[in-house]
Amino acid sequence: MDEVIGDYESYLRFERDLSPHTVRAYLGDVRALLGHLGGGIEGLDVSALREWLAAQQDAGKARATLARRMACLRTFTAFCHRRGWLPDDPGLLLGTAKTPRALPAVLDQEQARQVLDAPSLGEPKDLRDQAMLELLYATGIRVSELCGLDVDDVDRDRRVVRVLGKGRKERAVPFGVPALRALDRWCVHGRPLWMREGSGPALFLGVRGGRVDAGTVRRVVHARLRQVEGTPDMGPHGLRHSAATHLLEGGADLRSVQELLGHASLSSTQVYTHVSIDRLRRAYDQAHPRA
Known part of the structure; x- marks a missing residue:
């Protein structure tokens, strides 16, 4: 089992170039599956896959979790088949779990204004936090993308930030004047005070001078x-x-909006349209002769 897991991890990291979080999740799923099978891939067929997934469902796993595990299983069985460890690919016979495309709560525009206009004391932490919040809202980038930004990724003249997204796909995202002002205040009055020998080019730093991490941004x-x-x-x-x-x-x-968010598929962006029904209603009332 260790050899299979090791080869699969190398495949995910170096051939698929998946994020460390996704690699950890996929490896955890495969270890659980192989443990269910007794430690090896002998007997790994579609019946065994469905039996394991059914056990996960009986344990109360969410539909989104089951969908991710099905995706992991298909990736794993295809990998094993290409290596010659399986005579055929049982993952091809698995269905696709449909997950609800619901959004979490969002701020309305007035709430966003109040959040971003909160008073600041002008300390380095306040300057950094304000710049991170302004940039997150102005660009819609992911927290991992924010943490990975370097100073040179920000084009102040064009007000564009260069972002390395999922699959190492690079995109340019514009931002507004408030975010630019917040970034300038942080880079001039805050970041130099926290820089250390090992800070490198990271745009946002922690209190010890290293690159800020996602947990800090969430807090x-x-x-x-x-x-x-x-x-x-x-x-x-x-x-x-x-x-x-x-x-x-x-x-x-x-x-x-798809381009700004870095979505590979337009269907990922379409989930946002249902929260804009008020805009649709206003357009209907204005345009339809029998509104």
């Missing part, structure tokens, strides 16, 4: 939202959802 977002009464509790991904929703409400077309 910053939660803390800021608690300061504004009536706002839903959400993390950085909630700001991403809010940015996408507000773009559509403001008249942006779906294809442009």
Whole structure:
């Protein structure tokens, strides 16, 4: 089992170039499957796969978790078949679990304004936190993309940030004047005070001078939202959802929002359209002769 797991991990990391989080999740799923089978891939057929998935469902696993595990199983069985360890690929016979495409709560535009206009004391931490919040909302980038930004990724003249997204796909995302001002304040008055020998080119730093991590960004977002009464509790991904929703409400077309968010498929972006029904109603009332 160790040899199979080791080869599969190398495949995920170096051939598929998946994120460390996805690699950990896939390896955990495969270890659980092989443990269910007795430690090896002997007897790995579609019946065994369905039996393991049924056990997961009986254990109360969420539909989204089951969908991810089905995707992992298909990747694993295809890998084993290509290596010659399985005579055929049983993953091809698995169905696809349908998961609800529901959004978490999003900020309305007034709540977003209050969150971002909260008073600051001007300390390095305040300057960094404000710059991170402004950039998250202005661009809709993922928290991992924010943490991976370097100083040179920000083009201040064009107000564009270069982002390395999923699958190491690079894209340029514009941002507005408030985010630019917040970034300038952090880079001039905050970041130099926290820089250390090993800081490198990281745009956002932690208090010890290293690159900021996703956990810190999440704590910053939660803390800021608690300061504004009536706002839903959400993390950085909630700001991403809010940015996408507000773009559509403001008249942006779906294809442009897809490009900004870095979605590989337009169907991933279409989930935001149902939260903009108020905009659709206003357009209908204005345009339809029998509204």
